[in-house]
Amino acid sequence: MTNLLSVPRSVEWKETSITLLNQQLLPTAVEYIELQSIEDVWDAIVSLKVRGAPAIGITAAFGLALAAQSYEFETREEFETQLQKDRDYLASSRPTAVNLFWALDRLTTSIANVKSLNEAKTTLVHEAIRIQIEDEEVCYQIGDHALSLFSKHDRVMTICNAGSIATAYYGTALAPFHLSVERDIPLEVFACETRPVLQGSRLTAWELQQSGVNVTLITDSMAAHTIKTKGVNAIIVGADRIAANGDTANKIGTYGLALLAQAFDIPFYVAAPLSTFDTSIEDGSSIPIEERSPEEITHIHGQQIAPDGIHVYNPAFDVTPNELITAIITEKGILKDDFTSEIAALFS
Template structure:
């Protein structure tokens, strides 16, 4: 049970990335032939979602070494700098570094990149199974940003839970936020839900609390870009506000992410770096100004949801409820 949407294609000579900036109006592919191409695609949001970023970066290292067998460190640095918050990026690069230092063999490096890609899909399917089991029959859920096949190696994390629940006839309705400023929910999650025929309605980011006050919502289900050792979770900006509103209205919050998203070097969310992007991403959209010329903006693209507001973290290894440092440690073994 996987999605028909496959945004990352490896041909050995190049990495083909579905340009998510163009969806849903246009289906266009970027052909990346080197680490610089992949780093640009990650930085410019052509590929996004923490697991997908890690997979793309792994393939980017293979392309770099095919062109220059002495260029590992330069390629590693360029790819690592492309997005600072998503821990999967550094995790995948460090894994690739270990293989390279042990073998100095490009074929072994390529095999590891393929393995990272395939493992992510398998993990997503397991996450979907664990997460769907937490939902009641006829569940009504809210999800934020895009956490589906477009953001992963296939199937998805939070959206993978939703896909699995739909396949099990446990799901009645999905409300997906628009997710400003890049509108990943309106453009990407809505497109994926439509492809699967899953009943869904789009809501403005600011409408979630009102919806919870008027209708029975069972779960808020979100992904993660980094999870600290105590369960504090960095995710797309607006997740924290959703969790606060959910607690006020008795709605449960689920974080769905592969185990590689945990960063045990970060004791808590205070140590997670939060990426800020240019003001123009808020003051304009696709080249069209929406604010007065020259107006400044504060544009963090992630926030941190404290573990105390999270009811369950689901990864391929299982579920930790009401996360704590001890619970996370037990989950990860």
């Protein structure tokens, strides 16, 4: 697999710690921090030092494996009881991204047949590493499928950061843009700033610049005008959870872009790995929507920009109904007809 990306990796396992790219400081500083405890991992997820559903899952998996390395129990029952407690603790960090729970549950089930507690510790580490390796390949495949939907010089809009630093590598919605540079298929990308935490301006714009993609930053409120005046051909976004019928939760503002795509009669694509699907829920009405601190809206870099005591509504995600989605791009191919039956077939 050709790899020309100059974007740093978001998370790496270091045997006794986890090295994490601190996404809070981008784009003005590229800083790596060492996570040495499960509490460090929980805080990194909650405070958005790591974000992006796949990267959260990978970091949580490493965090659970790291915690287990310090266990000194003599019985398997004690070991598994503490592992479940630590699993639940990490799972409490963020409620919407299903990859978090998928990765943690994959680790806890990976030790079902081990014969010793030392083997269990080793197995947990190996399973977390496998999750990361698999995610990089999955992202490459998603990018390959997604790129087939675009032509040279297409103009494509995106929101938030479903990129290399949100995954093991390459990303989901941004993967076709990175691959377009590798394959000399020039595309022009319009990145929404993504208020209130500015993942688009801080992360997507920076990441695509690093990769040599032609990217233009816009504010979220400029989306309709930009589609009309710049001739945007398509919109592509990532996902944090996809229901059994294809309803998709993604960063707040995604639903609005899907409505704009319908209004302008351009395709609206969702790019996500199979680990993002939650077939246990029928539709998007059952997806929990995280509400975050009012300060994310009332302050910018610690500077207050709103009146004292103002009421704030700060949902981190919204849900796009399946009828607004042109296609869902996965590592197994492109779903574009009856999402309910196609998704069911993937998991049968």
